[in-house]
Amino acid sequence: MTVIFSKKCELALQAVLFLSIKPKDEFLSARDISKELQLPKEFISKVLQKLTETGIVGSKKGKTGGFFLAKDPSEIRLIQIVETIDGLGVFEKCVLGFPGCSPDNPCPLHNKWGHLRDEAFKMLTEFTLAELKDSAEKKIGNLKFDIL
Amino acid sequence: MTVIFSKKCELALQAVLFLSIKPKDEFLSARDISKELQLPKEFISKVLQKLTETGIVGSKKGKTGGFFLAKDPSEIRLIQIVETIDGLGVFEKCVLGFPGCSPDNPCPLHNKWGHLRDEAFKMLTEFTLAELKDSAEKKIGNLKFDIL
DNA sequence: TTAATTACAGATTATTTTGTCTTTAATTGA
């Protein structure tokens, strides 16, 4: 069974949403994030390292160190996280796995699926972390209850 | 990187589309299908076996044996193939991997993504093999050129 | 300066998915 994003990417999105609801001068350690999102610490660490490479997240080593958003939430779009972690292949490849799928030589789902895929791309491009802050706050706040 | 369907499912959809464009009394061997779709024979075999279990595809052993559609193309919906191979998890699980994602306790993308997911589900439910026959014929006919 | 804490880097393991191989049973044509 397959989902739209890899686990890595899901985790990256969760982590970044988490950073976005915290005061911007706060350093969150991988351990803190891990605890609150109930996800493996080392995995968090790995993924956030990747996001620091592309300048979405910043980091500081040492005691009191941790991760933080390197830009204002209003300037970070979901698609940037997806692109960094999974790449944009999902939005390019044929949904049925046919080679050479294009408007000239479309697969049977090319048009219908293409439309949905474009919508998804648009959604991820339009949403910034700023717009999701409120609902992210709620969801992450409720996490401790969900796990039960 | 991840797509909506697993490779197995892509392959199953291709194979079934292939069967649907052939005369209904013809037995196609895994080897024939494999050759024309340029996909591994054993994998084809595996996946079609699964589809015979759920009654979408029929099979006959022995010389002149092979696979065929067990129903009329107008009675086979894409969603049935997807359900058999990948299950319907994609249409149920949270796109961000949050636990307990529901209308009561939605993730930040719940509504927007939910809408797209429903559209995709609808598309797969509405399309029968019969409706895709023409475009499948074209696409599969062109395959030999695409590979070059 | 030292001890503690953290990100970083890379190796390693585990799991899942994908793909192959081997053997068996059914079917058919010679």
Place this chain on the structure above:
DNA sequence: TCAATTAAAGACAAAATAATCTGTAATTAA
């Protein structure tokens, strides 16, 4: 009947993905 051919079944191998572990460098507080 016999040889060839095919799906079926399951073991097996390879590759991709997910997750863990280990050691190092940076930073800070004491």
